[in-house]
Amino acid sequence: MIICLTFLTLGIFLALSNNIKFLTRSVSDDQVIVFFLSETSSMETVAAIQKEMEDSRLFSRIRLVNREEALAAFKTKFPDLESVLQNLNRNPFPSSLEATFSRDSLNTAAGRDLVERMRTREGISDIQYNREWIERMRTFDRLIRAVGFFLGGILIFASFFIISNVIKLNVLARKNEIAILRLVGATNWFIRIPFVMEGVFLGLLGGVLAVFLLWLVTALFPLYLGSSPGVIGELIQFRFLSVSQILALLVSGSLIGFLGSFSSLSKFLKI
């Protein structure tokens, strides 16, 4: 049970991390910066801004998004909120210049200088640059993982000692049999193998149960939220662990079982 809880804890934090990463990616791209244009900007002002951006050679792509395109994109992404727009008399979305930083210029001083210059430039009303938000999300993700691994690490130690003690009790229960095996000439490995396999099995079983329980939670939680979570439902799609993460949990469980039983046999039986 403790092994199951250990890997369930690790699995929960890994799944949380997966979801944070997915959420971060789906909401924004840290390479994209959006310069919202003032309503009163003339075509010449917009062209000048665009030229200034192109001349900076910081962007791999610059695209002008007019107000109608912005409205259409919003309706596509958030269909549930279309009814809100119908109550407005006018299109609330401004035109914008969407620019994608090139890989080389991402997070450079030149990029930051340009962004600061553009904040006060005539013709630009606002700038949406999600990099800070994404950095915070990434920090949060790292925090989640650190907490998960810290708690998981403590539970792994507990699992190790519990398996070790379970094996010790089994050895005690089979003390006579082990003594007879030694007398008839069994090697240490012949005596060890059944106990080691038992430890591996316990660890693996704990891992499998944990993965199953986590899958259950991932599958049932959206049902608990209900069928109309609206915007939140668009953003949050509970993601299970990746195949490599599942394998890592199962292998870790088996390994803890192996080490726990091996260590117990070495100390207790001195083999």
Place this chain on the structure above:
Amino acid sequence: MIELYHIWKKYQGNDWALSDVSFFINPGEFTFITGPSGSGKSTLLKILYRELLPTEGQLVIDQRNILKIPDNKLYELRRSMGIVFQDFRLLFHKSVFENVAVALRILGMTGKDIRTRVFNALRMVSLQKKMWELPSRLSYGEQQRVAIARAIVNNPKIILADEPTGNLDIKLAFEIMSLFQEINEKGTTVIICTHDRELIRYFGHSILFLFKGRVLRKEQL
């Protein structure tokens, strides 16, 4: 050939369980080790199969220094021996067949080889019809015969027995000793610790007398 040179053994405290024990046992010999309780018989036997290490001395079996064998290689020595105890030391949750077969499974044998050899060993001790019984359903004499079958199933060079008739009545004791004699006649060295003078007198052979950890004498009858 079993050779003991100046074996001393002290447990905790100042008393010596064995003091300067030296003797030889030739291949194929049948030897009784006898003496009163506390004379060191069991201690001597335990040293022979390396359950204990002596405080001093040398033990050589077939020109191999037994005391220098590392612990993880002891199984090689034990496989060349069959050991029988007063309390039988059977696996009571396993059948007679499995109790005898365990001595072959540890050698990596499987299937038909095991069945053949176990059957032959049980036939030698007249228990082939009780192969699938649990030891708890057997008499004490039959249980000891299962232990003997296990001891001989892999054709060891040496049989060691520590008071094998201690829990048996005189009739059964004689039956068991007859078995050991039969095994010895096939060429196996047999060493039996016992304080039963009747058995020693009847079965004779070579006798090593111990008293307070010392060898008094060795006789050949």
